Amino acid sequence: MMWKDKLMQLIGEENVIVKQAAVDRLSKDFYWYSPVLHEQLRDKVADCAVAPKTIEELKTIVQFAVENRIPLTPRGAGTGNYGQGVPLFGGIVLDLTRLNQIVEVNDTTVKVQAGVKMGILEKTLRKEEKELRIFPSTFMKSTVGGFLCGGSGGIGSIRWGNLWDGNVLEVTIITIEEEPRILNVSGEEMHDYIHNYGTTGILVEAVLPIEPKTEWSQFIVSFTTFQQAVLFCDELAHNEAITKRLLSVCEWPIPAHFQQLKKHLTEDKSIAMLEIAEPAVPLLHELIDKYSGEVSFTISSDKYHKGLKVSDFTWNHATLWAHKxxxxxxxxxxxxDPQRVFEQMRLIREKFELEVQFHFEFMKNKGKVTSGSLPIVEYKSKERLYEIIDFFEENGVSVNDPHTYLLGSGGYNLRMKEIETLKKQNDPYDLLNKGKIPKDEKMELMN
Known part of the structure; x- marks a missing residue:
């Protein structure tokens, strides 16, 4: 294509990625968690990719794309699950992983570029007696920009909530115009740039709150029944005397897929996976005894994030292990529904047996403890999948559909009207992550 030759002339042939294997890799994320998305997205691929090293280089690429009306798809590490980083209409993938500078660390905040890996950031902060508030279970690979634009919560959410709960203080955005603007956005307006799949501007920097480092001990606790495990986790979640960073519970047979833990687990037992502040460990043991739990595995605080991590089996890592x-x-x-949870699970089990297997993550939302569920489903067909979803909803279980690439269709309470307004202002030619906001492009893609 002529425009690729022009792009090479503009930024250097060595800076334009055209080898098919590399372009294919950079055009994918973890959408294959969903067989539905796998069918829709497996053949979607960019025409080329670029990996700018500076914001000025990025602005040059944006100007070129606008002038030639070329779609742009921003990408972090590609650990998203909904096709957030998949180019639906070809064009250029913007690999932002070279924008990887930790700009400034002070007592309460850190300023970073979008391509910084969250694992490197957390490790760097802990050396300085600080730590992040929240990060995804994929933090060793995922980038700050990818998490802010495609994620919502994770490790730390049981204490600090999700992205919207004061866990992002400011973002720097580049608009997609003939003369790209740099916007520094904070406060309420910033919420329309979080978890929006990068559709309204390219996030290049962020300011995040940080906390003093805590020494975290990790535990796996086994229970005879899943109900015991859930009741234990619920009381632990509400116990503010026990400081915690992670609180996850899986029923058997989900733990049967956790290969690295097999020698520590007992068949037919449900497990809770925890990160607990070291001073609170004695209180934890009292609660474990109350619910007749058994500690099956521990990792001491001096080995925190050195090698095997309990978090490697939580959030959607549990899905990944089951998929593998x-x-x-x-x-x-x-x-x-917290008031009907066991009744709802009983109805689902009676209807679908082990076709649906239960997994809960405890977190805070606007300061209130809540639990989200990431149930494992044995996939039979798209029709059967949506029959399960319909049954959940008929019985009062709300579902955020992870089997769509469309922003907002997954059930998050996004301010879609505000996002659509920003899209028109910041990306007037609709080039950025084209097709992810629900409108006529869906029909165009499917036809």
């Missing part, structure tokens, strides 16, 4: 070692495995994102 099971057959036809996918998942849902659901929210049970």
């Amino acid at each position: 070692h099971g057959e036809n495995i996918t998942y849902l994102q659901a929210r049970f």
Whole structure:
């Protein structure tokens, strides 16, 4: 294509990635968690990719794309699950991982570029007796920009909530115009740039709050029944005397897929996976005894984030392990009614047996403890999948559908009207992550 030759002349042939294997890799994320998305997205690929090293280089690429009306798809490490970083209409993938500078660390905040890996950031902060508030289970690979634009919560959310709960203080955005603007956005307006799949501007920097470092001990606690495990986790979640960073619970047979933990786990037992502040460990043991739990595995605080991590089996890592070692495995994102949770699970189990397997993550939302569910589902067909979703919703279990690439269709309470307004202002030619905001492009793509 002529425009690729022009792009090479503009920024240097060595800076334009055209080798098919590399372009294919950079055009994918973890959408294959969903068989539905796999069918829709597996053949979507960019025409080329670029990896700018400076914001000025990025602005040059944006100007070129606007002048030639070329779609742009921003990308971090590609650990998203919904096709957030998949180019639906070809064009250029913007690999932002070279924008990887930790700009400034002070007592309460850190300023970073979008391509900084969250694992490197957390490790750097802990050397300075600080730590991040929240990060995804994929933090060793995921980038700050990818998490802010495509994620919502994760490790730390049981204490600090999700991205919207004061865990992002400011973002720097580049608009997609003939003369790209640099916007420094904070406060309420910033919420329309979080978890928006990078559709309204390219996030290049962020300011995040940080906290004093805590010494975290990790535990896996086994229970005879899943109900015991859930009740234990619920009381632990509400106990503010026990400082915690992670609180995850999976019913058997999900833990059967956790290969590195097999020698520590007992068949047919449900497990809770925890990160607990070291001074609170004695209180934890009292609660474990109250619910007749058994500590099956521990990692001491001096080995925190050195080698195996309990968090490697939580959040959607649990889905990943089941997908690796099971057959036809996918998942849902659901929210049970706290007053009816055991009744709702009983109805689902009676209807679908082990076709649906339960997994809960405890977190805070606007300061209030809540639990999200990431149930494992044995995939049989798209029709069967949506029959399961319909049954959940008929029985009062809300579902955020992870089997769509469309922003807002997954059930998050995004301010879509505000996002659509920003899209028109910041990306007037609709070039940035084209097709991810629900409108006529969906029909165009499917036809």
